[in-house]
Every structure is written in structure tokens, then in C-alpha cells.
Amino acid sequence: MSLKLGVPSKGRLMEKTFDWFGEQGITLGRAGSDREYAGFVQGIDNVELILLSAGEVPRDLAAGRIHLGVTGTDLVREKLGGWENRVKELAELGFGHADLVLAVPTCWVDVNTLDDLDAAAAAFRLKHGFRLRIATKYHRLVRDFLRDNGVADYQLADSQGATEGTVKNETAEAIADITSTGDTLRANHLKILDDGLILKSQATLFKSRMAEMSDADRATLVALKEKLRID
Amino acid sequence: MPERAAIRAEATRLRTMFEAAGAQPVETSVLQPAEVLLDLYGEDIRARAYVTSDALRGEQMLRPDFTVPVVQMHMEHGAEPARYTYSGEVFRRQEDDADRANEYTQVGFELFDREQPQAADAEVFFMIYSMLSSFELRASTGDIGILMAAVEGLQTTERRKRALMRHIWRPRRFRALIERFSGRAVVPESRMALLAARDPLAAAGPVIGLRGLDEISSRINALREDAAADPISEQDVLLIDAILAVRETSDNALERLRDIAVDMPAITTAVDRLAARLDALDKRGVDVTKLDFEASYGRTQMEYYDGFVFGFYAENRPDLPPVATGGRYDALTRQLGQGREIPAVGGVIRPGLLLELGGVG
Numbered sequence: 001m002s003l004k005l006g007v008p009s010k011g012r013l014m015e016k017t018f019d020w021f022g023e024q025g026i027t028l029g030r031a032g033s034d035r036e037y038a039g040f041v042q043g044i045d046n047v048e049l050i051l052l053s054a055g056e057v058p059r060d061l062a063a064g065r066i067h068l069g070v071t072g073t074d075l076v077r078e079k080l081g082g083w084e085n086r087v088k089e090l091a092e093l094g095f096g097h098a099d100l101v102l103a104v105p106t107c108w109v110d111v112n113t114l115d116d117l118d119a120a121a122a123a124f125r126l127k128h129g130f131r132l133r134i135a136t137k138y139h140r141l142v143r144d145f146l147r148d149n150g151v152a153d154y155q156l157a158d159s160q161g162a163t164e165g166t167v168k169n170e171t172a173e174a175i176a177d178i179t180s181t182g183d184t185l186r187a188n189h190l191k192i193l194d195d196g197l198i199l200k201s202q203a204t205l206f207k208s209r210m211a212e213m214s215d216a217d218r219a220t221l222v223a224l225k226e227k228l229r230i231d
Numbered sequence: 232m233p234e235r236a237a238i239r240a241e242a243t244r245l246r247t248m249f250e251a252a253g254a255q256p257v258e259t260s261v262l263q264p265a266e267v268l269l270d271l272y273g274e275d276i277r278a279r280a281y282v283t284s285d286a287l288r289g290e291q292m293l294r295p296d297f298t299v300p301v302v303q304m305h306m307e308h309g310a311e312p313a314r315y316t317y318s319g320e321v322f323r324r325q326e327d328d329a330d331r332a333n334e335y336t337q338v339g340f341e342l343f344d345r346e347q348p349q350a351a352d353a354e355v356f357f358m359i360y361s362m363l364s365s366f367e368l369r370a371s372t373g374d375i376g377i378l379m380a381a382v383e384g385l386q387t388t389e390r391r392k393r394a395l396m397r398h399i400w401r402p403r404r405f406r407a408l409i410e411r412f413s414g415r416a417v418v419p420e421s422r423m424a425l426l427a428a429r430d431p432l433a434a435a436g437p438v439i440g441l442r443g444l445d446e447i448s449s450r451i452n453a454l455r456e457d458a459a460a461d462p463i464s465e466q467d468v469l470l471i472d473a474i475l476a477v478r479e480t481s482d483n484a485l486e487r488l489r490d491i492a493v494d495m496p497a498i499t500t501a502v503d504r505l506a507a508r509l510d511a512l513d514k515r516g517v518d519v520t521k522l523d524f525e526a527s528y529g530r531t532q533m534e535y536y537d538g539f540v541f542g543f544y545a546e547n548r549p550d551l552p553p554v555a556t557g558g559r560y561d562a563l564t565r566q567l568g569q570g571r572e573i574p575a576v577g578g579v580i581r582p583g584l585l586l587e588l589g590g591v592g
Binding site: 081082085105106107108109110111112113115116118119120122123124127128131132139140143144146147148149150151152153154155156167168170172173189194 | 269273274275277278325326327328329394397398401403404405407411419421422425431432434435436437438439440441442444446447449450451454
């Protein structure tokens with residue numbers, strides 16, 4: 001048995017993760033060609049690198065198929081109910097920063113806070129006969145946030161991509177999406193509500209609370225944490 | 232966990248008791264059109280009910296309770312007055328607490344009666360109270376109608392009253408609105424700037440989306456009117472707080488609310504209803520000097536109840552949800568009745584929990 005470490009299989013998130021481990025003296029890399037999803041680990045024994053899509057890391061952690069995994073806080077909280085009981089945050093990796101925010105058209109000069117959004121939603125429903133639509137792919141996070149803040153008379157419209165365009169296309173009135181600089185929002189004539197920050201996310205190393213571990217795995221984890229300087 | 236067969240037997244026993252009291256047994260579909268439930272509860276229902284769909288009927292939900300379909304059935308072809316009973320499984324999505332059941336059996340009793348609502352409240356409560364008498368349970372009661380009457384009676388604009396009524400079931404937002412309307416909350420900078428601007432729409436830029444400039448302008452006007460309106464008085468805020476703080480045995484709560492009604496006559500009718508209900512309960516032999524009453528009870532859990540509310544709790548098992556709950560839901564029948572309405576009150580018992588508490592009553 002070995003300790004299984006799940007890492008995003010492509011893009012900047014993978015490169016930055018490799019860099020982060022590299023700085024701690026652990027080399028991660030892809031084996032063979034770019035198309036092959038096998039990896040290697042140098043600098044520590046008995047750790048196996050599993051390359052997979054960032055979106056699958058939360059699920060595999062929760063199912064105990066991997067012991068450790070790197071993914072965004074946003075994905076863990078969106079996909080795992082009761083996430084604190086299923087995974088543990090070991091270290092924030094300092095990259096992949098993204099905020100999940102609630103944004104409305106800039107032309108809504110009367111809407112700057114959640115309180116405004118709630119009032120506008122009530123009026124919108126009366127006038128249009130349906131509830132104000134918020135486009136997002138983060139259904140749980142957005143719903144929990146709006147419930148905690150007492151916003152009613154809205155509905156979530158599923159949007160898996162190009163979410164910023166939904167308002168102009170009139171398939172939604174507002175959006176909740178990940179942004180790092182806000183440039184895309186501005187370009188689409190959208191503004192973030194003053195109190196519309198739902199979650200600050202960054203790439204994080206998680207440990208599964210569900211994965212079975214042998215004594216040898218536990219020893220490997222201790223050695224790994226020591227190398228990574230995690231308490 | 233008790234076995235399914237045992238739960239079913241217990242459910243049958245309870246339902247037979249409701250039938251003996253004159254209730255007609257009814258059945259409802261497990262799959263309910265999602266639209267009706269979404270209209271009633273909003274997006275939050277998706278966090279609590281399982282949603283499924285097909286290409287023909289669109290979105291449907293596994294029934295999260297029986298009340299809505301039973302009301303619909305009654306509104307279509309029910310005689311008055313009517314008593315119904317049912318038993319079956321309901322489904323509740325659980326995303327945060329794996330220990331909570333996502334599927335369990337309910338046995339219910341619903342009473343539609345136009346003539347004597349307080350007697351009907353007492354009948355439903357007493358029915359369940361006596362069926363559960365051999366268990367050691369604590370009954371909690373409340374009456375959301377009193378808070379609603381207090382909001383209606385506030386010396387303030389109609390718009391503010393509507394906003395507060397809309398959030399009766401969301402205590403945090405309700406509190407925030409009270410703070411704002413009474414001038415206690417700090418006005419956000421963005422709001423100040425908007426109200427101060429001579430032509431606020433000048434900064435709008437390109438207009439995108441379905442919500443048009445007319446809607447934006449009309450809300451700005453509403454905000455201006457609101458800023459010009461007098462704040463809700465300190466006195467009214469204190470009275471609302473006093474109502475929300477009432478938490479005593481029913482006889483003392485009634486006295487307390489009578490005192491408050493002296494300064495807030497708008498709640499008098501609602502308090503009279505409480506008095507009539509307590510009389511009716513007393514006549515049936517419920518000791519109201521031992522019955523807890525809490526004015527804010529049921530505000531977070533039971534959003535379609537708009538009058539009398541109750542729940543039965545196992546005090547030595549705080550880990551368990553209430554064994555039985557119920558209340559009055561006149562407004563729900565209005566919403567589902569498309570212009571018609573009928574005063575209605577009902578309650579449900581969870582036979583699975585009764586078995587868990589140690590067997591048959």
C-alpha cells in the first residue's frame with residue numbers, strides 16, 4: 001500500500017501544485033507523454049501520484065479513494081455536504097485564488113447590497129410573474145448564502161460556463177460565479193454587491209477522513225507532513 | 232432504527248385512531264409537481280426536497296410532506312367541514328447531517344372548518360395530545376398570528392408592512408428590517424449616494440437584462456419615499472420585542488399579551504383568538520397552566536403556518552426531531568385555492584420516532 005495523492009491533471013493548477021511540492025523538496029511529475037495520466041513522486045517513498053480532474057478530487061477524497069488531494073476550497077464546499085466531517089484542510093497553497101461572488105448588472109444603480117437584491121427580487125416577481133434568476137454552477141453555496149442572509153423570491157438557473165453572458169442573453173437577471181480580478185464581470189457590465197462575497201477560495205491540500213490507512217501509510221503521512229512543514 | 236414493518240403497523244394503529252375520530256383516509260402521489268412547491272417555498276425547498284424530472288412532465292419532487300397535496304385535493308372536490316387522515320413516507324434531502332433521516336413515515340390529520348377555527352385548533356391538538364399521552368413528551372405551542380397582527384398594526388407605511396410580512400419566517404432578515412425601518416441601522420454608503428444623486432440613472436451605463444429602467448426608477452422612487460417616511464417609533468419596536476419575548480405557560484402568556492395589547496390594540500383580535508383556543512383546550516381537559524407558549528415558536532421551521540403552531544418533543548432525547556408537529560395554515564389554502572380559501576389546521580406524528588422512544592402507546 002502507498003499513500004495516494006490526487007492532483008489536478010492539467011493546466012496551471014497542476015503546474016503550480018508541482019512547483020509548490022518542488023519547493024519543499026518533493027518532485028511530482030507526469031510519467032511518459034503528456035496524454036498519459038500516470039505520475040511519479042521523488043523525494044519521499046510510498047507516495048503515489050494520481051492525476052485527475054480538479055472537480056473529481058472532492059468526490060474521491062470523500063469516498064476515500066485517495067488519502068490526500070489538491071483542489072479549490074470552493075469545489076470541496078460545493079460538492080461535499082458536511083465537508084468538515086469528510087476532509088481536513090492540511091495547507092493552503094497560496095495560489096489559485098478565486099472569489100465566489102454575487103454580481104448584478106451595473107445598470108441596477110438601486111441594488112448594491114443583499115438587502116437591495118431581496119427587495120428587487122420581490123418587485124421583480126410581482127412584475128414578471130416568476131422569481132428572479134441567478135445563474136451559477138455553485139448551487140449549494142449560493143443557496144446557503146442567500147438563505148443565511150434572508151434573500152427570498154429568487155431561483156437558481158444552472159450555468160456551467162460563460163455565466164457572465166447569461167444576463168445579456170436574458171436567461172438570468174444576476175449571477176454568482178468565481179472571479180479573480182473582476183475584469184470579466186466589468187466587461188459584461190456586471191458589478192459585485194458590496195456584501196456579495198460568498199467564499200474566498202484557493203488551492204488547498206486536503207486529507208481524506210474517510211480513506212483507510214495502514215500503519216505504514218500513517219508513517220508516510222508523518223514523514224510527508226514533516227517535509228511539507230505542516231503541523 | 233425500528234424495522235419498516237413495525238413502523239407500518241404503528242402507522243396503521245395511529246391512522247385508525249384518526250379514522251375513529253371521523254377522519255376520511257386519503258392517499259396522495261409520491262411525485263409532486265415541483266412548480267407548486269417552488270412557488271410556495273422558493274429556492275430553499277430544493278435544499279430540502281429531492282428533485283427529479285422527465286422530458287414530459289418536467290421537474291417533480293418526492294413529496295416532502297402531505298399537507299400541500301391534501302389541501303389541493305380538498306380544494307378540488309372537498310365537502311365542508313372535512314377531516315382527513317393519511318399515512319405514508321415523506322422524503323427530505325439531508326446535505327449536512329448524515330444522522331437525520333431522509334425518508335420517514337408520517338401519519339397526519341387535517342381539519343378544514345370555516346365555522347369555529349379555535350375549536351378546530353383545539354380538536355387537532357387534543358387529538359394528537361391524547362394519542363401521545365403515554366409518552367413523556369413536552370408540548371410547545373405558539374401563534375404566528377399574533378406577530379402578524381402586530382406588524383399589520385404598526386404605524387408605518389404599507390410598503391414596510393409588506394416587507395416585514397414577507398420575512399415573518401426569516402427572523403434575521405425581519406430583525407434587520409425592523410432596525411432599518413426604525414432608523415437604528417446605519418444606512419449603507421451606496422444607499423446614501425443613490426438618494427443624494429440628482430440623476431442616479433446617469434451612472435447606469437448600458438442597460439442589460441430583463442429588469443428594465445422602469446423597474447429601476449420605480450424602486451428608486453420607493454427608496455426616496457421610504458427615506459422621507461417617519462421611522463417606526465421606539466415604542467412600536469419595544470412592543471414587537473415584547474411580543475417576541477413572550478415565553479411562559481399559556482395562562483401567563485395570555486396575561487402578558489393582554490398587557491401588551493393595551494399599548495398595541497391591533498393585536499387584540501389575535502389575542503382573543505388565543506384566549507378562545509385556550510378555553511377550548513381547557514374544556515377538553517388540557518391543563519393550560521402547564522402548557523408552554525412561545526410567541527416566536529415555529530418561525531424558523533414551519534413557514535406555511537400562520538396561526539396556532541405546536542410540536543411535541545422527547546425531553547430525554549434532545550437528539551431527536553419533534554415526534555409530532557402541526558398548526559394552522561389558512562394562507563396556504565388561499566395560495567393553492569386560486570381565489571378560494573378555507574381555514575385549515577392539521578398535524579403529523581412520526582411513528583418511527585414513537586417506536587424509538589420505546590414502543591407502542
